[in-house]
Amino acid sequence: MSRPARSDAHLSPEGEAAMEAEVREYYDEAAPKRHSKPSRSEPSAVYTDALVPDDSHPELDRFQQLEAHTEKLVCEGGKAGDEFVETEYYKDLGCVGKQHHTVRNVAA
Numbered sequence: 287m288s289r290p291a292r293s294d295a296h297l298s299p300e301g302e303a304a305m306e307a308e309v310r311e312y313y314d315e316a317a318p319k320r321h322s323k324p325s326r327s328e329p330s331a332v333y334t335d336a337l338v339p340d341d342s343h344p345e346l347d348r349f350q351q352l353e354a355h356t357e358k359l360v361c362e363g364g365k366a367g368d369e370f371v372e373t374e375y376y377k378d379l380g381c382v383g384k385q386h387h388t389v390r391n392v393a394a
Contacts, residue, residue: 297305
């Protein structure tokens, strides 16, 4: 009487590669597709929740779109003004460094 084989049947390297490709394709198709995110820098009234194709590159598309415009920006006027607006919040921050907090020993 002979012992049963204790290991699984092995496939040839080509068979393993084919099986791996088949399993990889199945899981790539079954994986949920991510929805497009709205742009933070350029708000749009129209938001489409359509999925972006895998071969599309939004940054490259935007770059090419900007490159296609031959218009030049003309800045009339002198120096650009500061966008800093002084508020009470900033005035209160000045005293933060001047206050010293000490811990007293209460165990006396």
